[in-house]
Amino acid sequence: MAKVSFVVNGEARTLDLDTRTTLLDALREHLHLTGTKKGCDHGQCGACTVMVDGRRINSCLTLAVMHEGDDITTIEGLGTPQKLHPMQAAFVKHDGYQCGYCTPGQICSAVAALDEIKAGIPSHVSADLTAPPQLTAIELRERMSGNICRCGAYSNILDAIAEVAGRTS
Amino acid sequence: MKFDAPATFNPIDRLKVVGRPTDRIDGPLKATGTAPYAYERHDVVPNQAYGYVVGSAIAKGRIASIDLKDAAAAPGVLAVVTAQNAGKLDKGEFNVARLFGGPDIQHYHQAIALVVAETFEQARAAAQLVRVDYVPAKGAFDLAAAKDAAIKLEPSFGGPADTAAGDFAGAFAKAPVRLDATYSTPDQSHAMMEPHASIAAWDGDRLTVWTSNQMIDWGTTDMAKTLRIGKEKVRLVSPYIGGGFGGKLFLRADALLAALGARAAKRPVKVALPRPLMINNTTHRPATIQRIRIGATKDGKIAAIGHESWSGNLPGGDPETAVGQTRLLYAGKNRMTAMRTAHLDLAEGNAMRAPGEAPGMMALEIAIDEMAEKLNLDPIEFRIRNDTQVDPEHPQRPFSQRQLIECLRIGSDRFGWSKRNPAPGKTRDGRWLVGLGVAAAFRNNLLAPSGARVRLDDRGIVTVETDMTDIGTGSYTIIAQTAAEMMGVSLDKVVVRLGDSAFPVSCGSGGQFGANNSTSGVYAACVKLREAVARKLGFNSPDVAFVDGEVRSGNRSVALAEAAGERGLAAEDAIEYGELDKTYQQSTFGAHFVEVAVDAATAEIRLRRMLAVCAAGRILNPKSARSQVIGAMTMGAGAALMEELVVDKRRGFFVNHDLAGYEVPVHADIPHQDVIFLDETDPISSPMKAKGVGELGICGVGAAVANAIYNATGVRVRDYPITLDKLLDRLPEMA
Numbered sequence: 001m002a003k004v005s006f007v008v009n010g011e012a013r014t015l016d017l018d019t020r021t022t023l024l025d026a027l028r029e030h031l032h033l034t035g036t037k038k039g040c041d042h043g044q045c046g047a048c049t050v051m052v053d054g055r056r057i058n059s060c061l062t063l064a065v066m067h068e069g070d071d072i073t074t075i076e077g078l079g080t081p082q083k084l085h086p087m088q089a090a091f092v093k094h095d096g097y098q099c100g101y102c103t104p105g106q107i108c109s110a111v112a113a114l115d116e117i118k119a120g121i122p123s124h125v126s127a128d129l130t131a132p133p134q135l136t137a138i139e140l141r142e143r144m145s146g147n148i149c150r151c152g153a154y155s156n157i158l159d160a161i162a163e164v165a166g167r168t169s
Numbered sequence: 170m171k172f173d174a175p176a177t178f179n180p181i182d183r184l185k186v187v188g189r190p191t192d193r194i195d196g197p198l199k200a201t202g203t204a205p206y207a208y209e210r211h212d213v214v215p216n217q218a219y220g221y222v223v224g225s226a227i228a229k230g231r232i233a234s235i236d237l238k239d240a241a242a243a244p245g246v247l248a249v250v251t252a253q254n255a256g257k258l259d260k261g262e263f264n265v266a267r268l269f270g271g272p273d274i275q276h277y278h279q280a281i282a283l284v285v286a287e288t289f290e291q292a293r294a295a296a297q298l299v300r301v302d303y304v305p306a307k308g309a310f311d312l313a314a315a316k317d318a319a320i321k322l323e324p325s326f327g328g329p330a331d332t333a334a335g336d337f338a339g340a341f342a343k344a345p346v347r348l349d350a351t352y353s354t355p356d357q358s359h360a361m362m363e364p365h366a367s368i369a370a371w372d373g374d375r376l377t378v379w380t381s382n383q384m385i386d387w388g389t390t391d392m393a394k395t396l397r398i399g400k401e402k403v404r405l406v407s408p409y410i411g412g413g414f415g416g417k418l419f420l421r422a423d424a425l426l427a428a429l430g431a432r433a434a435k436r437p438v439k440v441a442l443p444r445p446l447m448i449n450n451t452t453h454r455p456a457t458i459q460r461i462r463i464g465a466t467k468d469g470k471i472a473a474i475g476h477e478s479w480s481g482n483l484p485g486g487d488p489e490t491a492v493g494q495t496r497l498l499y500a501g502k503n504r505m506t507a508m509r510t511a512h513l514d515l516a517e518g519n520a521m522r523a524p525g526e527a528p529g530m531m532a533l534e535i536a537i538d539e540m541a542e543k544l545n546l547d548p549i550e551f552r553i554r555n556d557t558q559v560d561p562e563h564p565q566r567p568f569s570q571r572q573l574i575e576c577l578r579i580g581s582d583r584f585g586w587s588k589r590n591p592a593p594g595k596t597r598d599g600r601w602l603v604g605l606g607v608a609a610a611f612r613n614n615l616l617a618p619s620g621a622r623v624r625l626d627d628r629g630i631v632t633v634e635t636d637m638t639d640i641g642t643g644s645y646t647i648i649a650q651t652a653a654e655m656m657g658v659s660l661d662k663v664v665v666r667l668g669d670s671a672f673p674v675s676c677g678s679g680g681q682f683g684a685n686n687s688t689s690g691v692y693a694a695c696v697k698l699r700e701a702v703a704r705k706l707g708f709n710s711p712d713v714a715f716v717d718g719e720v721r722s723g724n725r726s727v728a729l730a731e732a733a734g735e736r737g738l739a740a741e742d743a744i745e746y747g748e749l750d751k752t753y754q755q756s757t758f759g760a761h762f763v764e765v766a767v768d769a770a771t772a773e774i775r776l777r778r779m780l781a782v783c784a785a786g787r788i789l790n791p792k793s794a795r796s797q798v799i800g801a802m803t804m805g806a807g808a809a810l811m812e813e814l815v816v817d818k819r820r821g822f823f824v825n826h827d828l829a830g831y832e833v834p835v836h837a838d839i840p841h842q843d844v845i846f847l848d849e850t851d852p853i854s855s856p857m858k859a860k861g862v863g864e865l866g867i868c869g870v871g872a873a874v875a876n877a878i879y880n881a882t883g884v885r886v887r888d889y890p891i892t893l894d895k896l897l898d899r900l901p902e903m904a
């Protein structure tokens with residue numbers, strides 16, 4: 001067991017955890033923040049995507065005790081049913097989901113991916129690694145490809161992200 | 170309510186709420202992570218312990234001994250359950266293999282133990298300490314090798330095994346233009362994003378399971394049967410389901426083992442199947458080998474059509490009914506179909522999205538493309554020439570609706586089909602070889618009884634309760650739309666509660682029958698509630714109308730809230746069907762169009778555009794229906810290009826049993842997708858005049874991709890998935 005303290009969605013939390021506990025299970029099983037999903041527990045699906053210090057990560061692939069002092073944002077930190085984040089609202093409007101299980105991961109990933117583009121971080125499909133990456137469909141699809149949606153809502157998810165990107169850029 | 174005559178004008182036809190592209194009412198919950206899935210129900214019962222499943226490491230044989238000592242002594246462990254200490258168990262009606270194996274083992278990763286501990290980490294660690302001594306037996310794992318010994322087995326759905334009309338052999342032999350080709354489709358996995366998961370809690374001899382299940386009543390029945398207790402003692406609750414695709418139709422090991430673990434540990438237990446266990450532990454879509462023979466006249470009329478399919482399963486399992494659509498899709502006097510089933514000792518084969526038609530259409534619609542080419546006909550024209558408005562085996566039996574030709578024509582216009590170069594391998598766009606492909610879509614419309622309860626309270630709120638499930642299909646929303654339309658209220662006045670065995674039994678989710686049947690059940694209950702409201706108000710003339718939250722008759726009008734009064738009003742009913750599906754063939758139709766680009770040097774395949782045109786009765790919510798179709802197109806693209814469970818033929822298991830090895834489409838694989846719904850109502854189908862659409866979208870799309878790849882490259886691949894290695898050495902010479 002070990003103590004770990006971090007900030008989740010703006011709130012300071014301290015947990016006494018089995019050191020084998022993943023960040024994902026710390027959130028879901030200990031803090032009861034079940035918006036972050038477990039699809040594979042092996043870094044293969046993206047359902048567990050959260051933002052740590054502003055960068056998206058697969059929370060199943062990292063141990064909770066490695067995050068002492070970190071600032072963690074989960075889907076619950078983005079918005080609520082009464083007060084949706086613009087990305088959440090766009091997913092509802094464009095029906096960017098079906099079963100909803102991959103959705104929190106898609107939304108966290110989408111928010112972070114737009115930030116990455118804004119920060120000038122290139123991707124595998126960026127033609128020029130030194131020029132600012134473009135907000136194209138192909139860039140967005142590439143950057144979102146770590147988030148599987150078996151329901152196959154991709155075409156709608158892309159419409160939702162593109163709408164938010166257009167609004168914020 | 171018995172539906173035994175075609176629907177006439179009814180309150181649904183007002184289309185004030187039904188038929189509109191409404192946002193999902195559960196959308197904000199899903200988008201904020203507040204929709205509760207099975208494993209997340211910290212709220213329902215305190216003191217939940219964690220169960221971790223141990224799967225068999227052999228495919229066939231038996232357990233000689235199992236040593237639980239170290240596991241039981243590990244930190245935090247509360248109980249270790251095996252088939253030996255679990256008490257006597259039956260097998261569920263819908264299960265082929267037992268959910269809890271041992272001493273006999275029927276397939277790889279069959280569950281053989283559950284370790285229950287205080288924490289997930291403890292349970293997982295202790296599960297590694299269960300030591301098993303196996304005696305492996307020889308099994309059969311190779312469909313191609315077992316094919317010749319396959320037997321005739323009547324399937325429980327989608328049969329019979331053999332069909333014939335006219336003289337197939339004679340007509341095929343005489344036909345001037347003939348195709349005789351063999352196709353194969355691999356084993357595939359549902360790979361839904363939410364793993365099978367359950368929380369079980371006992372209260373005396375009563376069991377409650379919060380689970381992820383498409384068919385609540387089947388699950389409740391089989392849980393009771395397996396545990397040998399009364400069905401009235403079992404409650405299943407499944408309000409949100411993170412995908413199913415047929416993989417959650419049945420009671421599975423997570424639910425049974427949670428119940429057994431909770432009994433042994435004397436406290437609630439939660440169990441999720443670890444992702445790497447899912448593929449071999451649960452069901453999958455069986456591989457097929459299909460032979461198709463088509464004989465036609467020179468002017469492109471089919472004279473003979475034959476379709477045979479071989480698949481494998483465990484003893485007691487069904488064949489994959491891949492020949493079904495061939496009995497109905499095209500005209501032709503002389504026809505035959507046959508299915509043969511080989512004994513295989515892989516995990517149980519069972520329904521996956523559009524069982525039968527999905528793999529069947531993958532083969533048939535390549536065959537049609539090949540035949541059109543032999544006849545020197547455009548593949549759309551060939552299909553049009555062989556359209557039929559009646560069941561070809563029983564010409565006195567018409568289709569209730571059949572707009573296949575319209576789908577093909579409209580799609581052809583919208584997609585720019587006329588620009589396609591019929592000569593394959595001739596269209597270049599820089600380094601890319603470009604091709605267009607088309608295929609018909611076909612899937613039957615299935616009718617099933619479905620019940621619901623509706624309540625009206627003194628705030629004018631209508632509450633619908635049914636054990637129907639929403640697996641991403643949009644059930645919550647279309648059921649709310651139906652109740653709102655029937656009771657004349659706005660959508661925000663309707664509350665929908667689903668997925669609880671305490672509610673009336675519905676059709677459940679499967680076979681694209683959910684939307685039409687479950688809303689028809691809600692329609693029936695609402696008809697009764699309307700009668701109750703009218704009766705209470707003493708409105709007995711036929712002009713009673715439910716509009717804008719009021720009941721009106723003559724010059725009287727009363728607010729629904731007032732009519733309900735303090736005690737409220739409730740009604741329950743179910744839809745049942747007469748013989749209309751025997752008098753008429755009820756099916757859904759569509760056309761898939763695909764543009765692909767294939768790298769001329771590397772044979773990398775990219776999808777560029779996809780369009781589906783669907784004729785599937787009334788579309789209850791075009792927004793969620795469209796999502797069903799694009800989702801199905803995506804899964805069909807996966808089937809065409811990448812999905813394949815690879816069989817280890819020595820050890821007998823699917824090797825690529827996780828999401829890293831079993832590849833499904835990701836964002837980068839899928840282009841923008843378009844869907845067009847034809848304006849259609851089918852009064853023969855139900856009072857909703859709707860049919861299913863969620864599986865139509867996967868039927869044919871794989872072949873459209875295959876045909877587009879052929880058009881791009883001139884390489885005909887008949888063995889799915891079409892990966893670049895199957896094209897590479899046959900590509901056109903580079904200029």
Ligand code: FES
Pocket residue numbers: 037038039040041042043044045046047048049058059060061
């Ligand atoms: S649960 Fe973390 S990537 Fe799948």
Ligand code: FES
Pocket residue numbers: 096097098099100101102103148149150151152153362411412641
């Ligand atoms: S919405 Fe079901 S997996 Fe994406």
